[in-house]
Amino acid sequence: MINRDVSNGCFKNFMGDHFDCDGLCHHRAAFRPVLAIPDVSNISESGPATSRGQTEQEMQAGCAGTTITLADESRLKFPPDGYVRVPFRKGINHVIVSAADDSDAAYIFVIDTGASFSIVTPGFVAARGIVGKSLYGEAAAEGAHGAIAGSPEICTIRGLRIGNLLIERAGAVSVDLDPVSRRLGYEVHGIIGYNILSRMITLVDYAAGQLVFTTYDNTEPFKELGNPKHVIPFRLLLGAMIEVSGQVNDEDQWPFLVDLGAQISMITPEAVRKASLRLNREPLQLPTMGLGANVGSAAFFRTVVSSLRFGSLTFGETILYQAALPVFRTFGYEGKPAGILGNDLIGRYRVAIDYTRSELRFWNQ
Numbered sequence: 001m002i003n004r005d006v007s008n009g010c011f012k013n014f015m016g017d018h019f020d021c022d023g024l025c026h027h028r029a030a031f032r033p034v035l036a037i038p039d040v041s042n043i044s045e046s047g048p049a050t051s052r053g054q055t056e057q058e059m060q061a062g063c064a065g066t067t068i069t070l071a072d073e074s075r076l077k078f079p080p081d082g083y084v085r086v087p088f089r090k091g092i093n094h095v096i097v098s099a100a101d102d103s104d105a106a107y108i109f110v111i112d113t114g115a116s117f118s119i120v121t122p123g124f125v126a127a128r129g130i131v132g133k134s135l136y137g138e139a140a141a142e143g144a145h146g147a148i149a150g151s152p153e154i155c156t157i158r159g160l161r162i163g164n165l166l167i168e169r170a171g172a173v174s175v176d177l178d179p180v181s182r183r184l185g186y187e188v189h190g191i192i193g194y195n196i197l198s199r200m201i202t203l204v205d206y207a208a209g210q211l212v213f214t215t216y217d218n219t220e221p222f223k224e225l226g227n228p229k230h231v232i233p234f235r236l237l238l239g240a241m242i243e244v245s246g247q248v249n250d251e252d253q254w255p256f257l258v259d260l261g262a263q264i265s266m267i268t269p270e271a272v273r274k275a276s277l278r279l280n281r282e283p284l285q286l287p288t289m290g291l292g293a294n295v296g297s298a299a300f301f302r303t304v305v306s307s308l309r310f311g312s313l314t315f316g317e318t319i320l321y322q323a324a325l326p327v328f329r330t331f332g333y334e335g336k337p338a339g340i341l342g343n344d345l346i347g348r349y350r351v352a353i354d355y356t357r358s359e360l361r362f363w364n365q
Contacts (some may be wrong), residue, residue, distance in 0.1 A: 010195070031213070033186065057332060075197060076165060077168055082214060082217070083212055083213060084214075086098075088211050092234040093264070093343035093344050094343060095341065096188075098162075106186050109188070112259070113197065113260045114262060115193030116195075117171065118172040118195055119190050120172045120175075121176065130157075154321075155329075157172050172190065196354070200215060201218075201352055201355075203350065203351070204353075206348075206350070228352070228363050229349075229364055230310075232244055232311045232360045233359050234258065243257055247310075248307075248308055248337075254338050255339075257339075257341065262342030263346060265344055266320060267338070268334070268337060268338050269338065271337035271339055273340060277296070279303075279322055283300060304320075315345060349363060350362070352364060
């Protein structure tokens, strides 16, 4: 899906991204994601001005129902071979990477397909002298457990490196991630979400603890893997988050959010009723503090399904958790059979996330 523009020596994909021959990616496609900050704190281990030439992207603020305009011409720069391999920490079913800025200061970021926009902490913003609120206004944000207190600031981050991948410029919102840091036992400075991940293909190798970031036209990182075992098409929920169709016990097709920020896979109460599933009688105490006003109030009930199928990708007998999370309203899942596919199941495979082709590719570990 990459066409070479001979006139200017650039690559262009159907999302409107332009790839210079030096590997610099300029994203120009507008989108309207809901700013739903996912449950990323379920992790446990034993000032920039914008020029008139930039593309303005409209972002729908989920729980406020208002629209703000955010200038975010994200630019990624790859090394000459067009891809980067970096290690990641697994925590418990999470993808956590180290990053650095121009001064070699170190930062910790979570990779999260369930985040409609990238996030940085107020401490990160203050340490780097980023100015945001006065330039871009305010937006409401929602986490897995409801609305997040305060009004996150909109800002632009520059000069952030993950391995040899340079994020030259990208939009972000400033949100307190202290719950995440407390669970980990060390400070987390941000989340890499859709507005950055959609600019490239990301290969997650859970067994090796390794990420590969690559330009869309580059096949080199995949040669050693051969053809994928499963290819699953997806659509973008609310313009930003990956949604696939799944079957529980051969019921009808239900929507599932594919969320690298979710420690466990979950289904809604309505899915439990539709599939006539049996729940454990007592709610479980899971390390899923999450973000939002109702942290700690969600009850998780364990159930076992005989099969869980996404196209040709089939899980046999599988543990799922019923949860009635406030963010399901934002996703449109409330009162419907639906679910979230988390890292407990995704992590059984190597998976490549390709936003241009709208597909997930799975290889056996």
